[in-house]
Amino acid sequence: MARKQPAGIRPDEPTAIGRRVLQLRTERGLTQRQLAEPAYTPAYISTLESGKVRPSEAALRHVAAQLGVSPEELATGRPAHLAADLRLRLTDARHALATGAPEDAAALFRSLRAETVEHRLPDEEASALLGLGDCLLETGDLTEARQCFGEVERLLANEPLTRRVPAVRGRAAAHRLGGELRYACYLLETTLDELNASGLHDPDALLLLYTASIAPYLDMGARVRAGRAAELALALAPQVDDPVLLAGMHRGVARTHIAQGRIAEADASLTKAQELYQQLHIRTDLAHCHWMRGYVHAQHGDLERAESELCTARAMLAAKRAALFTEQVEVELADVLRRRGKTQEAEELLRPLLTAQSPDTGSLRTGRGAVHAGAAHRLLGLIDEQRGDDPAAEEHYRAALPLLEAADAAGDVADLCRLLGDLLRRAGRVEEALDTYRTGLGHRATPGTTTLGPVPASPPM
Incomplete structure (x- = not known):
C-alpha cells in the first residue's frame, strides 16, 4: 500500500524518507539499535528519521533489507512493482x-x-x-x-518527438471531428515534416501520422494528398508489426480507394482491417468498417445492402455508447433511407440530432460533428424540397453552408451551393442563384489546395 506524504513534501526528500523509515520501524516493533546494527549506529538512524540526512545507496539498501521492503519503495514511497x-x-x-x-x-x-x-x-x-x-x-x-x-x-x-506522435494524432482527430479540418491537417503535416527533418525515421510513428491524415484530406476534397498519404502508409507497412496500426492503415487506404472509385481494392482493404479488428476485439473500429461498407454500397446504388451495413454499424456503436460516432452514422443511414423512399424514418433520425439540447447530451452542432451537422441540414432540405416546401428547404441549406465552410469541406460546400442555387433559380431569384453558384465553383475549382500549405516531405524509405 502506498504511503501518502504531507502536502508540499516530495516523496524522495530526506524528510519524507525519514518519516517512512520511522513509520515502518514502528510498525515492525524494531528499536533504532536493531534497525542500525551491525553496520550503523542508533544515532545515525535517529538523524535519518528526523530528515536531517539523505541516506547513501548502501545505507538505503541496509535499512530497506532490515525493514523488509525494496530500496525503491523506501526511497520514493512507491510500492514495489x-x-x-x-x-x-x-x-x-x-x-x-x-x-x-x-x-x-x-x-x-x-x-x-x-x-x-x-x-x-x-x-x-x-x-x-x-x-x-x-x-x-x-x-x-x-x-x-x-x-x-x-x-x-x-x-x-x-x-523524442516519436513519443508524442500518438497525442498529436489524437489532438488532430479531435479537431477534425469538431469540423476544424484545416488545423487537423496542419498538426499532422508539421509533425511529419519535423520527424523527417530530424531524421527520426520511426515507421510506427510515420504510419500513424500518414493514416491519420487521410480522413481530413478527403473531407477537404484534397484527394491527391490523401492518395499520396495512402501510398506512403502502404510503403511503410512492411516495417510495422503493430496490428492496431496496420488495421487502421488498411481502413484509411480503403477510404482513398472509395474516393477513387476503386471498389474492389477498397473491399480488399476493408476485409483486411475487419479481420484484424475482429482478432483484436476492437468493436468501435470494427463498426467503422461496417460503416464504410455501407457507404460503398450506397455510392453504387445497392441501397438495401447499404442500409443493412449502416444499421449494423449503428447498433454496434450505440451498444458501446459511442455517442458522437452513433450520431454521425445515423446521418448517413438517413440518406440511404431517404433514397429508398423511407422519408419519415429518415426525418425521425435527423431531427433529434439537430435539436438544441443541453451541453452534456448528444446533438450535432458547431464544434461537435460540424460536417455531419451540415449533412443533416442538407438531407432535411432535400426532403423539404421533395414535398414542395421550398422555404423550409432553403432554411436548411443556409444553415448547412456556414458549418461546411467553417470546416473547409470544399466538395460538400460545392454540392450544397448547387442545390441552393437551383432552388433560388427556380424561384426567380437569379442574381442570388448566380452568387451561390460562384461560391460553389470557387470551392470546386481547387478543392483542398487553397487552405493547405506545401506538401510535407516524404520520409526516406
Whole structure:
C-alpha cells in the first residue's frame, strides 16, 4: 500500500524518507539499535528519521533489507512493482475501451491517472491521459479530449518527438471531428515534416501520422494528398508489426480507394482491417468498417445492402455508447433511407440530432460533428424540397453552408451551393442563384489546395 506524504513534501526528500523509515520501524516493533546494527549506529538512524540526512545507496539498501521492503519503495514511497502493475491495469483499461462503453473505460483511466500523479510516474500518466482522450473522442467530449492530448504532449516535451506522435494524432482527430479540418491537417503535416527533418525515421510513428491524415484530406476534397498519404502508409507497412496500426492503415487506404472509385481494392482493404479488428476485439473500429461498407454500397446504388451495413454499424456503436460516432452514422443511414423512399424514418433520425439540447447530451452542432451537422441540414432540405416546401428547404441549406465552410469541406460546400442555387433559380431569384453558384465553383475549382500549405516531405524509405 502506498504511503501518502504531507502536502508540499516530495516523496524522495530526506524528510519524507525519514518519516517512512520511522513509520515502518514502528510498525515492525524494531528499536533504532536493531534497525542500525551491525553496520550503523542508533544515532545515525535517529538523524535519518528526523530528515536531517539523505541516506547513501548502501545505507538505503541496509535499512530497506532490515525493514523488509525494496530500496525503491523506501526511497520514493512507491510500492514495489507499482509501475509494472499500473501498466498492466492500463492495458486492461484499453481492453475495456475496445470492448465496452467509453464512459466506463474513462472512469478507469481517470482513476489510474490519479495514481500516476500521486506517485510521480509521468510515462504512465501520459498513457492514462492518451486512453482517456480516446474515450472522450468516442463520447464526443472534444474539448476535454484536446486538453488530454495536449497534456500528454506537455508531459513528454523532453522526450523524442516519436513519443508524442500518438497525442498529436489524437489532438488532430479531435479537431477534425469538431469540423476544424484545416488545423487537423496542419498538426499532422508539421509533425511529419519535423520527424523527417530530424531524421527520426520511426515507421510506427510515420504510419500513424500518414493514416491519420487521410480522413481530413478527403473531407477537404484534397484527394491527391490523401492518395499520396495512402501510398506512403502502404510503403511503410512492411516495417510495422503493430496490428492496431496496420488495421487502421488498411481502413484509411480503403477510404482513398472509395474516393477513387476503386471498389474492389477498397473491399480488399476493408476485409483486411475487419479481420484484424475482429482478432483484436476492437468493436468501435470494427463498426467503422461496417460503416464504410455501407457507404460503398450506397455510392453504387445497392441501397438495401447499404442500409443493412449502416444499421449494423449503428447498433454496434450505440451498444458501446459511442455517442458522437452513433450520431454521425445515423446521418448517413438517413440518406440511404431517404433514397429508398423511407422519408419519415429518415426525418425521425435527423431531427433529434439537430435539436438544441443541453451541453452534456448528444446533438450535432458547431464544434461537435460540424460536417455531419451540415449533412443533416442538407438531407432535411432535400426532403423539404421533395414535398414542395421550398422555404423550409432553403432554411436548411443556409444553415448547412456556414458549418461546411467553417470546416473547409470544399466538395460538400460545392454540392450544397448547387442545390441552393437551383432552388433560388427556380424561384426567380437569379442574381442570388448566380452568387451561390460562384461560391460553389470557387470551392470546386481547387478543392483542398487553397487552405493547405506545401506538401510535407516524404520520409526516406
